[in-house]
Amino acid sequence: MSEDALWYEAAQVVGVTNAVNVVADALGAGSPASSLLPPVGESASDDVRALFAEVRAFYDGDVPEPFRVMANDPAYATDVFHAVKHAFADNRLGRRFKEALAFAVSLTTRSPFGTAFHLGEMKRLGVRPRGVMEILGVAQMFSSYTKIADTLQLEPDMGHIAPADPSPAPGGCPSSG
Amino acid sequence: MPTVRLRTAAEYPESAQRLFELSKSWFNYDFAEPPAMSRVMAWDPEFGGHHGRAMKRMLMPGEFTRAEKEMTAAVVSGVNACEY
Numbered sequence: 001m002s003e004d005a006l007w008y009e010a011a012q013v014v015g016v017t018n019a020v021n022v023v024a025d026a027l028g029a030g031s032p033a034s035s036l037l038p039p040v041g042e043s044a045s046d047d048v049r050a051l052f053a054e055v056r057a058f059y060d061g062d063v064p065e066p067f068r069v070m071a072n073d074p075a076y077a078t079d080v081f082h083a084v085k086h087a088f089a090d091n092r093l094g095r096r097f098k099e100a101l102a103f104a105v106s107l108t109t110r111s112p113f114g115t116a117f118h119l120g121e122m123k124r125l126g127v128r129p130r131g132v133m134e135i136l137g138v139a140q141m142f143s144s145y146t147k148i149a150d151t152l153q154l155e156p157d158m159g160h161i162a163p164a165d166p167s168p169a170p171g172g173c174p175s176s177g
Numbered sequence: 178m179p180t181v182r183l184r185t186a187a188e189y190p191e192s193a194q195r196l197f198e199l200s201k202s203w204f205n206y207d208f209a210e211p212p213a214m215s216r217v218m219a220w221d222p223e224f225g226g227h228h229g230r231a232m233k234r235m236l237m238p239g240e241f242t243r244a245e246k247e248m249t250a251a252v253v254s255g256v257n258a259c260e261y
Contacts, residue, residue, distance in 0.1 A: 001244045001245075001247060001248050006248070007248075010248055010251075010252055014252055014255070014256065018256075097241065097245050100241060100245070100249065101248070101249060101252055104249045104252060104253055105252060105253075105256055108253050108256045108257060109256060127240060128240060130239060130240055131239065131240030131241060134235055134239050134240055134241055134246065135241065135246075135249060137231070137234070137235030138235050138236060138246050138249045138250050138253065139249065139253045140235075141228070141231055141232040141235055141250075142232075142249075142250040142253040142254055142257075143253060143257060144228065145214060145232070145254070145259075146253070146254050146257040146259035146261070147257070147259075148214070148217065149213075149214060149259055149260075149261035150257075150259055150261070151180070152179050152180050152181055152217060153178060153179050153180050154179055154183075154213045154214065154217070154261045155178075155179065155213070155260075155261065156260055156261050157212055157213050158204075158212050161204060161206045
């Protein structure tokens with residue numbers, strides 16, 4: 001995991017996972033605010049139908065509720081979904097592992113929607129209970145380490161053990177310095 | 178600034194030196210001084226030993242690789258806004 005490209009991919013997954021979770025948890029079914037911006041139905045408009053078809057194909061199932069909420073602005077929802085789809089697509093990191101990262105993020109941020117949703121996606125993509133337990137354990141143990149470090153206000157002292165990646169940004173030139 | 182004075186490895190008893198050696202081997206890195214977290218955990222081996230074993234058990238390769246799990250740990254630390 002020494003190449004920066006892998007970390008950029010992971011950061012995208014963390015970002016969009018959180019973005020979808022905040023909408024789902026704040027405005028989804030069961031939330032006191034859910035009636036303020038009701039989920040959009042299938043027959044809303046052609047662009048919504050096209051978006052939902054793409055979402056269904058990506059998740060091989062129903063349209064997750066946060067996309068139905070975001071579809072109150074179809075152009076916005078489409079852009080968000082395409083960012084999500086790109087972030088979770090198989091790339092340098094595989095989709096299966098990206099779902100595991102999203103599960104860890106959702107667990108750590110205590111998102112009921114994200115935890116259930118990404119757990120379901122992990123299982124759909126073939127992760128067995130042992131694999132779920134591994135990610136659960138890592139998230140739990142490092143939630144402990146981080147709070148111990150914060151309580152004692154420890155200063156970072158291990159950053160230097162990771163090698164720096166000298167490669168340029170995609171399509172760019174190597175650093176002259 | 179840490180809220181406690183972090184002891185150097187030399188201030189720890191012999192039993193803790195073994196933990197520091199394990200830490201070196203776990204990270205495959207020859208630290209001049211064990212990382213602060215290793216020294217914190219060695220303060221009370223009855224806690225640190227169990228905590229460290231649980232962590233290592235979860236980070237061992239299984240359905241996910243050690244590298245994938247280390248990335249997950251980094252992500253969890255980032256989400257927890259932990260600078261350490």
